[in-house]
Amino acid sequence: MRVIVIGAGLGGLCLAQGLRRAGVDVTVHEKDPGVTARFQGFRIGLAEQGRAALRGCLPEDLYSLVEATLGDMTGPARAVDPWLRPLGEYPMEGATAADRHVLRHILLAGLDGALCFGKELTDYHVRSDGRVEARFTDGTTDTADLLVGADGINSAVRARLAPDVRPHDTGVRFVIGRTPLTDRFAGLVPGFGTRVVDRDVSMLLGLMRFRRPPRGAAAELAPGLALPGTADYLRWAMLLPPGQAPEPGRDGAQQTVLARTEGWHPEVRAVVEAADPDNSTLLSIRVVRPGPRWLLGPVTLLGDAIHATSPSGGNGANTALRDADLLRSLLVDAHAGRRTLPDAVDAYERRMLRYGAEAVEHSLAALGPFLPGPFLPISDSLAPSQP
Numbered sequence: 001m002r003v004i005v006i007g008a009g010l011g012g013l014c015l016a017q018g019l020r021r022a023g024v025d026v027t028v029h030e031k032d033p034g035v036t037a038r039f040q041g042f043r044i045g046l047a048e049q050g051r052a053a054l055r056g057c058l059p060e061d062l063y064s065l066v067e068a069t070l071g072d073m074t075g076p077a078r079a080v081d082p083w084l085r086p087l088g089e090y091p092m093e094g095a096t097a098a099d100r101h102v103l104r105h106i107l108l109a110g111l112d113g114a115l116c117f118g119k120e121l122t123d124y125h126v127r128s129d130g131r132v133e134a135r136f137t138d139g140t141t142d143t144a145d146l147l148v149g150a151d152g153i154n155s156a157v158r159a160r161l162a163p164d165v166r167p168h169d170t171g172v173r174f175v176i177g178r179t180p181l182t183d184r185f186a187g188l189v190p191g192f193g194t195r196v197v198d199r200d201v202s203m204l205l206g207l208m209r210f211r212r213p214p215r216g217a218a219a220e221l222a223p224g225l226a227l228p229g230t231a232d233y234l235r236w237a238m239l240l241p242p243g244q245a246p247e248p249g250r251d252g253a254q255q256t257v258l259a260r261t262e263g264w265h266p267e268v269r270a271v272v273e274a275a276d277p278d279n280s281t282l283l284s285i286r287v288v289r290p291g292p293r294w295l296l297g298p299v300t301l302l303g304d305a306i307h308a309t310s311p312s313g314g315n316g317a318n319t320a321l322r323d324a325d326l327l328r329s330l331l332v333d334a335h336a337g338r339r340t341l342p343d344a345v346d347a348y349e350r351r352m353l354r355y356g357a358e359a360v361e362h363s364l365a366a367l368g369p370f371l372p373g374p375f376l377p378i379s380d381s382l383a384p385s386q387p
C-alpha cells in the first residue's frame, strides 16, 4: 500500500510518522521550499488527546522529546482589569503547551526520503485502476492507493473533493504575538493564564516555558536532530470584533494592540512593545465546517483542510493530530490485511466528520460575543463526537 500526504503541517507529518513507523510506504508533498521561518510564533495548548495521538504515531525517542519540550500550565487562571487589579480567579486543571515551530521540527525528524518540499498540488485524478495520481505545479506527478489532503484551511484537495465546503470568515480578527520572557513579565502570569478584561475586548497572556531548552533536550534524547533554539516567551493575544482591525498581516500587529490598550497599565503595554515582530501578527479568524460526505474513494481529508477551527477553541491542532492517529491505526490494519483500504477510509471519515464538526462548533462557541451573527447549530447527523 502506498499513501501520499499533501501538506507537511502538524497533522500530515504526524500521520506520515505513524505510517512510516509501521512500514507503510508514504510520501509527504509540501508546497513550501523548506521549513520556513514565516510566522510560527504561537504555542499550542496540547490536550491529552493530542499527546495520545503523538504517542501513537511517533517513535519513542521523538515522543520523549515532545514531552521534554512541553510547557506546563498550572495553577488558577486569573482575570484582571486594564490596571491589573484582580477581578477573579478560576480553578483550572493542569495543561500543557507546545511551541508549534519546535513541535513541527520534531515531527519532521527522520522523514528524509519521504518528504518532498517545493511540491504544490494543483489537482488529482482518480485512474481507472482505482489508484490516484497527484499533480503538482512543477509538472510532476505521483501515484498512490490513497491521497490524504492535509493541506490546511485553503486545501486544494478539498476544493476538488468537496467543492461546496469553503472557509467562512467570521469577521473577527486575532492579534497574536510573543515577547521574550523576563522575570519582570513572568510576574504578569502567576498561574495558568491571565486575562486582562476591558469593556469589549480582552487580552490573553500565557507563558511558554519549556520544561527543557529544546536544543539541549534534543542533544540528549535524539542526537543529531537540530531543533530551533527558541527561548521561553510570553504569548499575548487579543480578539478584535469585526470592523475594529486593519487587514490581516504582520505589519501593524503590535500597533493595533497598542492603540487598543491606550490607558492600560504600562506593564501590559510594555509586553507588546517588547514583542518579537517576526512572531507577531494579525490573522482573520476563518473556519471550515464539514459538509455532507463525499463519495468514498482513494482521496480523503485531514485536519484544517476539512474542519478548521477558530484559535479561540484551542482544539484545531489537537483535532488534526487525532485524525492522524485514527487514520494511521486504520491504515495499518489495512496494510496488515485485517481490513480493506476502502473499509479503513470509510471508518475514518465517519468518525472524523462527526468529531471534526463538533470541534468547529466548540471553537465558535468560544468566540462568543465577537460573532456578528448566529451560527447554525450542527446537524444531528454530524453530532455527537465519536471517540
Ligand SMILES: Cc1cc2nc3c(=O)[nH]c(=O)nc-3n(C[C@H](O)[C@H](O)[C@H](O)COP(=O)(O)OP(=O)(O)OC[C@H]3O[C@@H](n4cnc5c(N)ncnc54)[C@H](O)[C@@H]3O)c2cc1C
Pocket (backbone or CB within 6 Å): 006, 007, 008, 009, 010, 011, 012, 029, 030, 031, 032, 042, 043, 044, 045, 046, 119, 120, 121, 122, 150, 151, 152, 153, 154, 155, 156, 176, 283, 302, 303, 304, 305, 309, 311, 313, 314, 315, 316, 317, 318, 319, 320
Ligand atoms: C494563532 C493560532 C493559535 C492556535 N492555537 C491552537 C491551540 O492552542 N491548540 C490547538 O489545538 N490548535 C491551535 N491552533 C490551530 C492549529 O494551529 C491548526 O489547527 C493546525 O496547525 C492544523 O494542522 P494541519 O496539519 O491540518 O494544517 P497546517 O498546519 O495548516 O498545515 C498545512 C500544510 O499544507 C501545506 N499546503 C497547503 N497547500 C498545499 C498544496 N496545495 N500542496 C502542498 N502543500 C500544501 C501548507 O504549506 C502547510 O505546511 C492555532 C492556530 C492559530 C493560527
